[in-house]
Amino acid sequence: MAPSREAIGNLPGTTGRKSATGWNIAAMKRPTRTANLEDRFLDSGMWKDLQDGLRESSPEKSRAAFLAARKSFMECHDAENVSCQNNNSVFERTISFPGPATK
Numbered sequence: 001m002a003p004s005r006e007a008i009g010n011l012p013g014t015t016g017r018k019s020a021t022g023w024n025i026a027a028m029k030r031p032t033r034t035a036n037l038e039d040r041f042l043d044s045g046m047w048k049d050l051q052d053g054l055r056e057s058s059p060e061k062s063r064a065a066f067l068a069a070r071k072s073f074m075e076c077h078d079a080e081n082v083s084c085q086n087n088n089s090v091f092e093r094t095i096s097f098p099g100p101a102t103k
Contacts, residue, residue, distance in 0.1 A: 040072050063097045
């Protein structure tokens with residue numbers, strides 16, 4: 001079972017289709033964190049991987065991209081000394097996604 005669009009929307013600050021404009025607004029609100037935001041989210045290709053997996057209805061690609069995005073958010077929180085954000089229930093609920101159904 002692939003992560004649903006709703007589950008992807010549970011990542012803080014995203015709908016799974018967050019635009020570069022949205023990220024730029026976030027950067028303006030947090031100017032000291034702009035470099036991390038650009039490196040991890042705007043320039044990394046992470047969102048394209050996630051969108052491609054969803055568009056292709058590929059459970060494997062969607063799951064891998066979602067978990068990579070989740071990990072990147074958490075690493076960013078650590079790097080910015082706000083690791084307390086990782087204790088949010090959103091991160092606990094999205095710790096993993098089940099693999100494909102087995103028969």
